[in-house]
Amino acid sequence: MTGLAELFQSQLVQTVLIGAALLGVVSGVLGSFAVLRRQSLMGDTLSHAALPGVCLGFLLAGGRDLGSILAGAFLTGALAALAVVLITRTTRLKTDAALGIALSVFFALGVVLLTLVQARGGAGQMGLSTFLFGQAAAILRSDLWVMAGVTAAALALVAAFWKEFKLVSFDPDFARVQGLPVLVLEIALTVMVAMAIVVGLQMVGVVLMVAMLIAPAAAARQWVRSLGAMVLLSAAFGAFSGMAGALISAQARGLATGPVVVLVASALVLLSLLLAPGRGLIWQALRARHDAQRLRGERVLLTLHGLGAAHGDPAYPSEAGMIDAFHGVTSRRALARLQARGLVRAVRHPPEETPHWELTDSGRDAARAALRRTGGDVEGRAR
Amino acid sequence: MPQGAGTDGLHEPQFALHVEDLTVSYHTNPVLWDIDLDIPPGVLAAVVGPNGAGKSTLIKAALGLVRPVAGHVRYFGQGYAAARRRIGYVPQRSSVDWDFPTDALDVVTMGLYGKLGWFRRPGRAARARALAALADVGMQDYAARQISQLSGGQQQRVFIARALVQDADIYFLDEPLAGVDATTERTIMALLRRLRDAGKTVIVVHHDLSTVRRYFDWLVMLNVRIIAQGPVSEVYTAENLRRTYGGQVALIEDLPPAPGAEGPTAEGGQDGPR
Known part of the structure; x- marks a missing residue:
């Protein structure tokens, strides 16, 4: 027990916990909208497509510079989203096929680039591979400001355009008939998801990041009767899984954070699916x-x-x-x-x-x- | 968007809905071809036609949800953007996910979001209006009910209540009677008649030919093109039905008496496409 108390006092652990909580909140809130809009697979594509951007940012900056890495991740994520839109508009392929194509192509590109970077050697390449499965301990105190900024911006936007986002998620056609700029609102939601993914990359990794969007929201849906309650509960679930996963993975040397976070979140989903009153299987x-x-x-x-x-x-x-x-x-x-x-x-x-x-x-x-x-x-x- | 020249000046203002040369196509296949349609104010109109005739697409194109490749639409002489506040819409019930976490009252309140404007939350007045609209469709006891726990007919009535709070002059309803029980059908039709009697224009995509003559006073028969349009008594003829539905007319119970002549407003000379 004294070990645990010491653990909480360590600055590294504090940083990790705050970062995990911020990531859990922002992905829980935005994940609620993504799940209700059936856009969760878009999140998966965006996060996998971030990998080539991470490598490019690393190559261009010549080192592990967080700013250029995040910019690169955002850029290739956006390119993948654009590719999905173009594929569905110009061919007869449906959205799921387009998402799968974009996901695998961009991720393959990312893996190739990652191998190239590692073959070149260098001081920072070890840090780069943590972007695959995440390493909470790699988070720096200065990174927290970026995460806090993104979280605050997302929360402020969701609060300001609450009823618009709700209507767009429930019935986009009806929103359009009422004169709402549906396309702009949908793009805003997707861009915010991309931002959340980018800030979560270090901690959870590109492969499993989507679970942070889906799992807390899916678990929360089981318990609630309103969108507001769902968003709040999802944020709480997200923060809990993030912090628990970060703590557990910090205990074991070399254990990647992403899988642990995902397992914690999945346990919440399982419990919710079984136990929730009214909707639970039991x-x-x-x-x-x-x-x-x-x-x-x-x-x-x-x-x-x-x-x-x-x-x-x-x-x-x-x-x-x-x-x-x-x-x-x-x-x-x-x-x-x-x-x-x-x-x-x-x-x-x-x-x-x-x-x-x-x-x-x-x-x-x-x-x-x-x-x-x-x-x-x-x-x-x-x- | 249909934005013809002179949006300031009114174009054909005597019609609640005026559609001219409207063509919609998906991947080069025309779904609607050269639609000319005029619906006077204060009628309760049905749009009928076989599956794939473009009934829903016609409504969606009129509402700007589907982009036409040609043509324009006017409401009381105005373009869509100018007339938006005067238009109410009830989409197909199946077009949304009814497992969305919300209750009936909240869904009805969504009909007021457009008028509320940015950054304003619906307050007590909005709530009162939504409750009144729920009462209009006989759903006042279900205001706090989760929408996932409503029956199909109740969901449909919630959707209609949402359109009622829009307080429009012209209403579009896409298959409001599809899959609802007999009680709901009676409630909905009584409500639509009240709207019509209050001077509103009500346009309904309808699938049940056996009730056309009982429920509606205006009829649009559609099969990619307009086959016929006008008062039901003039347009609902065996000949027009055959041209709209082809060989499927045998299925229709409520065939009209053999007409002496074709309805005067039916468009002559155009063959319905195969």
């Missing part, structure tokens, strides 16, 4: 079971009602075996549940020794209500 399975039980109970109720009608006695005591035979399965548990709800009661019907069941008054009302709802004949037999 919740839905419970509800399905509840519905099945209710349906089974209703059918037993209708059978009792029908048997009563057939015998001209609404309180006709039906033998348990008869009910089972009618349904082809044992109805003991369904009857017990109905009894707990006060809709049926167990009765004796001498001289027979076997258990019998009859409808209570409220059971009769419930059966009639069910028949009316399903359009059955209230006085006649159950169908």
Whole structure:
């Protein structure tokens, strides 16, 4: 425990944590819009396409200069986005194919350039390969200012154009009809995503950066009922995964940060998919079971009602075996549940020794209500 | 954008919607060919035609969502940009993702974003208007409901309420009755009639020929070209149906009585394309 306290006091760790939190917030916020606009794969293409730019920036600056590296990443990312637009406009290829083409071509180019840089040797080439999978420890205090600037700018834009971004994400055609500059707004969102990717490259790496956009937003979507809540929760999830991943990877020597961050974020997604109330799989399975039980109970109720009608006695005591035979399965548990709800009661019907069941008054009302709802004949037999 | 000369002067202002020489094509295939269309104010108009006839494209081109290769569109004599505030739009329900995290009231409020302007959030007045529009479509009890939990008919009514708060003079609805239950259909048609009776112009892309004569008073028959247009009583003829739908007319239950002559406003001499 003292080790952990010391860890937090170390300036390096502080830098890493602040950087990871900033990256998590900005990618969580922008990722929400990207996911809702079904643009998450654009983020993947942008981040992979940043690699050749990273190498070019390195080559041109002659060293590991963050400014030129980020500029290069932004430039090739933009070129890839342009390529996607051109491919979809001029050919019959759909967006997914265009994204795949741009992603693989630019990434291949990046890997070739990376190999070239490393073959040339030099003091900084080791640092360059961290851009593939990220290395949080490589972040400098001065880098934080860049990250904070990008985050603040993105948050300010999202706050200022909140309703416009919301409408463009939900229904771009309707936004256009209302006179909103939809293309400009969409480009603004994409450019902001590209900025977030560029500042996240060092920490998470080009290969897995897209997970920082998708995972927090996908996890957040499970829990919320409004876009505002989704954006806030996604930012919190992003910050948490970033900080946890950075801390864990700092513990183990040589462990790249990106994969750890992604694993933490994916755990959040998995938990959210399973547990979220209303949308979670477990919740839905419970509800399905509840519905099945209710349906089974209703059918037993209708059978009792029908048997009563057939015998001209609404309180006709039906033998348990008869009910089972009618349904082809044992109805003991369904009857017990109905009894707990006060809709049926167990009765004796001498001289027979076997258990019998009859409808209570409220059971009769419930059966009639069910028949009316399903359009059955209230006085006649159950169908 | 259709921006003819003289946007200051009104061009054909007697029509709520005036379309001239409109042609739209995707990859050199014409989807709409040389459309001339005039719809007077205060009618409840149906646009009918077979699949692929360009019904939705006609609306989208009129609204500037699809770029025409030729032609122009005027609303009450004005160009689209000038008339934008007078236009309401109900897109096809399937055009958006209903799993978006929001509630019915919020979606209806989106109809006011254009008029609110930049940097202004919808306030109490906007909320009240959105609630009133929800009440107009019988959805006041669902204001706080997540849109993913609404039925298809309820989603459609939310979309119509969103157009109502636009407070337009001319409304375009793209298949508002597709896949809705009978109650919703009655609610929607009663609402559209009220709009028409209040002097609004309502243009509906419609797919169910059996209800055309009951629901609408103006009819546009489309199959890439305009086949016929005018009052339903004059245009809804077996001959026009055959020219619009080809051999599929046998499927239509509500065939009109055999007409003595073709409707006077039907465009004669043009053969519908195959």
